[in-house]
Amino acid sequence: MHGVCEKGAVWFSIGPQFGPTGIGGLSVDESLAMPADFATEIETLVASRFADDVFFDRTKRAMVSVEQLTSIDTDAYLALQPVFDALAMEALQRRGFGVRRLDDVRPDASGEVQWRIDPTIISTDIESILLGKDLGARRALTLLSADGELPLAWRTVGDSRSDYAMADWLHAAGYTVEHVDVRPADGVPSKAYPIRVSATGAIHDEAGAEFLAGWLGEVA
Incomplete structure (x- = not known):
């Protein structure tokens, strides 16, 4: 697993090779x-x-x-x-x-x-001003590419309009992507890729859990 934080400025990896905490060293731009x-x-x-x-x-x-x-x-x-x-x-x-x-x-x-x-x-x-969720997405793919072949389809999840930049970047890079908006009260924009919101009206953590459970059921 990899963590990309602070809109792409900080990143690290997680795994058993890093000892009891499981967390590798932080990289900071x-x-x-x-x-x-x-x-x-x-x-x-x-x-x-x-x-x-x-x-x-x-x-x-x-x-x-x-x-x-x-x-x-x-x-x-x-x-x-x-x-x-x-x-x-x-x-x-x-x-x-x-x-x-x-x-x-x-x-x-x-x-x-x-x-x-x-x-x-x-x-x-x-x-x-160079930070953004699009930079975070690019960092994430750089980290994942070192682990093997990248997936062709992606899901991004966010609770603000700025989070759409992750899906924007992935779509522009040629990947299939859907964005999950767990706080659509700010308004759902029109995009070239599908956007999902909770069918039950759930928001925040509850909406995220709802989608994760659904995806788990699909792959299981």
């Missing part, structure tokens, strides 16, 4: 990593102004992510998120970087913008 001093400033900002509402995700290696605490509700989080995002943008601009706030569309990497602020329903991710 340092050219896509946020500046360390910026990450430190954001962690300090969270501790001083937002500690009752969000936490700084120290597991991230390339991105900077600030995530909602489960102790506050969605409405409260979404009300304060723009305040935090504006402060993060100011911190980047102070360093002379080009930055955009972006929800689900990747800017042209050839422009002046270097970093993007990507708010989600539970977090704000601050990252290189």
Whole structure:
């Protein structure tokens, strides 16, 4: 098994050859990593102004992510998120970087913008504009190709519009692909490949489990 994280910036392999934990060493594309001093400033900002509402995700290696605490509700989080995002943008601009706030569309990497602020329903991710779920898909196929012949048909699963980029990339590369949207409330776009949503109305983990169980039944 292989893990591709942070929209393609981090990847690793899993298997018995790696000892008791089963996890091999992490690979990080340092050219896509946020500046360390910026990450430190954001962690300090969270501790001083937002500690009752969000936490700084120290597991991230390339991105900077600030995530909602489960102790506050969605409405409260979404009300304060723009305040935090504006402060993060100011911190980047102070360093002379080009930055955009972006929800689900990747800017042209050839422009002046270097970093993007990507708010989600539970977090704000601050990252290189070169990161994306399409890059993650490409990394995944690179890892899998070292294991043997690649499948011709794929299923991608996601809970946001940006996750469609995985299927977009696979389709453009000539593979048969279907995308499973486990949170279609954002709207299901028109694509050149099939899109599945739960027939029962399930969302999130429950929808993912429903599809996995169905596929298991098919192969069994």
